[in-house]
Amino acid sequence: MSSAVSISILISDDHFVVREGLRSILRREADFTVVGEAANGHEAAIAHAKLRPDVTIMDLRMPVCGGVEAIQKIRAADPAARILVLSNFEGDEDIHAALTAGAMGYLLKHSSGDQITPAIRSLMRGKRWIPQEVADNLASRKRGEILSEREREIVRLLVLGEANKEIAAALGITEQTVKSHVKNILAKLQVRDRTEAVTVALRRGIVHLPEV
């Protein structure tokens, strides 16, 4: 089934246990070789430049430098890089960001283990690997409902519990303008108030909780 050519793989995940698990799973395929590990996006970009693996398995949400940034860096240096995202998170924003950054595959961490190997082989054949579950999630992202950069900025401050007046001061705009943005955000996210907007934004991966 597998070709005679060895497939070199770079693992990027901040959790030691997950890296071990991936090594263990990948070891079972005779033609797979884990050539390196990275614990954050920065390390991943450096490791990729040095090792030029056939496939990179990438977690999103890593300290120092997130997965999406890492994907962008890697693809900028090597547009042919094949990156398989392996994430806990199913927010459409995360998925969309990863795919537009150039990821070729997207797996959820709680997916059964026998999906990783076929996903890697799919990428090696130049084919994308997007599970139906993930595709559905992305499809539910209605076009035109994506927040603009400014709106995401506002949401980031909403998460911190800032009042409109404080947001206005922070951004150097008027409270009325903030109200406008908040109104548009509420409409786009289809929520009733700013509190719900925060939880929906968090669930969809539009913003993340600030690190402790």
Place this chain on the structure above:
Amino acid sequence: MSSAVSISILISDDHFVVREGLRSILRREADFTVVGEAANGHEAAIAHAKLRPDVTIMDLRMPVCGGVEAIQKIRAADPAARILVLSNFEGDEDIHAALTAGAMGYLLKHSSGDQITPAIRSLMRGKRWIPQEVADNLASRKRGEILSEREREIVRLLVLGEANKEIAAALGITEQTVKSHVKNILAKLQVRDRTEAVTVALRRGIVHLPEV
């Protein structure tokens, strides 16, 4: 260093990759034997009753039945059960809940891999295993600032973006009462408004984001 007696271990984590990683790590110790796996708290309780492992490695935040409930069930059936929590989350509420439920150890998932083995050995000697990082987090939890059951109930509804009036209707109490509770919650969490209360509650593990 290790005793001649074999140590039986039950793994409970909803992520296949993590279970594989743990197996891989534990395999390195000659006297460790993984006797079972569980993918949620319910399975874990059943598996524990059947297998009676020396140590159970338990994730919090699992579908169907969370880790804390599983710990309670297991300890109820077997007060001598040794449970080592391995969690992503560092909210003081999660930690406190797990420890009061009867967990003997608490590891963060991004802890370096060489902590798991000594933690298990520590539990086998009847000693707790709480990393300084975790202990500090728990210590920062000021006494008297813990939310009451009713208040947590309110916070759960705050997360959903419910207005005070809606919360009142949902709980069968007056809006004034809800306001009182919210006021107390804001004071205890030391936040300015309900929106910030939500993010702080999420960060501290007082409540969790509803499943997608």
Place this chain on the structure above:
DNA sequence: CCTGAAATCCCTCTTTCGAGTGAGCCTTGG
């Protein structure tokens, strides 16, 4: 028995939100 914490309710007052409407400016793309 008494204290304290929790939960319930009530009242007032000010600030903030959010809906509804309208409008000017700038950039991007067909």
Place this chain on the structure above:
DNA sequence: CCAAGGCTCACTCGAAAGAGGGATTTCAGG
């Protein structure tokens, strides 16, 4: 060129939210 969308600001108005008081009941623990 013109449309479209993003960002900006303004005004009104009713509904919430939150600060500040106080009050009652219940219940567990010292």
